[in-house]
Amino acid sequence: MNPKILIIGACGQIGSELTQKLRAIHGADNVIASDINYGNLDVVNSGLFEILDAQDYSSMKICVEKYNIDTIYLMAAMLSATGEKYPMKAWDLNMDSLFNVLNLAKNKIINKIFWPSSIAVFGPTTPKENTPQYTVMEPTTVYGITKQVGERWCEYYHNKYNVDVRSIRYPGIISWKxxxxxxxxxxxxxxxxxxxxxxxxxxxxxxxxxxxxxxxxDAIEATIKIMQAPPDAIKIRSSYNLAAISFTPEHVVKSIKSHLKDFTVSYEPDFRQEIADSWPKSIDDNHARKDWNWSHHYDLEAITNEMLTNLKSLANQNS
Incomplete structure (x- = not known):
């Protein structure tokens, strides 16, 4: 029997592709997309869609009961660079939305939650190479602080109220869509x-x-895989380290130049450089690989090939 799924923040970068994948797996009628506006018409037009404010518990509860939802993927968040411009808005959105979903599960209105964390939970005092699952976490961005605090609340709600919440710490995500x-x-x-x-x-x-x-x-596959795993396979209820590859802008440029030899780049670091410098260079994700059989498929060359091929195709369609 297919679960009834609500995706909150379905028009965002990850939410939009996750929505389409889950609709392909479970059927469009079983995956309700929602966001604060009609930000992605492909998502809006490919199945059931609701305008929903992730900070409004009452509206969320009404939507859940309307569709008999048992699983929520909470993808709404204000990310790192934007969050530094609007720190209190980032705090309120990222924390209010999480508490709303956790409380729906605590009150037995839904059964299962996916909530994404991030490598932003780490900070300048964290070991940079092969950052372990359990380590020092002193994030320096509002986004990282909300994710680190969120991890603690997820584990608390699981231990205290038996909430089935699952999470992974996303690295940087690359998509052409x-x-x-x-x-x-x-x-x-x-x-x-x-x-x-x-x-x-x-x-x-x-x-x-x-x-x-x-x-x-790979990110979508990991998200679905952790949610499909049996509850006793999920040993970590804060958030799992997740990794694929690590690279620098210089590596990407070299990869692109193998396809576009005249491509040039200039480096003009801005406020985001300080954020990036506080994050790990590489991640140890052995717990995810062992507990629920996570594995990645794309290296940098495969990513560059996918990005350039599909973006060219999109440009030709739109010209």
Whole structure:
């Protein structure tokens, strides 16, 4: 029997692709998408859609009861770079939305939650190489603070109220289907767009800034895989480290130049450089690989090929 799923923040970068994948698996009628506006017409038009404010518990409860929802994927959040511009808005959105969903589960109105955390939970005092699952976490951004606090509340609600909440710490996510959403790792998406459009990119991080990254298809697969795992396989109820590959802007440029030899880049680090410098260079995700058989498929060359091929195809369709 298919679960009845509500995706909150379904028009965002990850939410939009997750919605389409879950609709393909469970059927469009079983996956209700929602967001604060009609931000992605592909999502809006491909199945049931509701306008929903993630900070409004009453509206969320009405929507859940209307569709008999048993599983929520909470994808609404204000990301790192945007959050630094609007710190209190970021705190309120990221925390209110999580408490609303956790309380729906605590009150037995829903059965299961997916809530994404991030490598932003780590900070400058965290070990940079192969950052372990259990380590020092002193985040320096509002986004990272909300995710770190959120992890603690997820574990608390599981231990105290037996809430089935599952989470992974996303690295930077790369996708050709949706535009970046205000994160520090956005350069790794934007650079492909600019390479094809302008043959040049002004990078807001320095060329040697190494960060953990992942192709969207791998991120979606991990999200679905952890939710499909039996409850006793999920040993960590705060959030799992998740990794695929790590690279620098310089690595991406070299990869793109193997396809577009005249591509050029200039490096003009801005406030996002300080954020990136506080994050890990690589992640140890052995717990996820062991507990629920996580594995990634895309390396940098495969990502570059996918990005350039599909963005070219989109440009040709729109011309």
């Amino acid at each position: 949706t535009l970046p959403g205000g994160g520090t790792t956005d350069y790794a998406v934007d650079i492909y767009h600019k390479a094809l459009a302008d043959n040049h990119y002004d990078c807001f991080l320095s060329e040697h800034t190494e960060l953990p990254m992942m192709f969207m298809d």
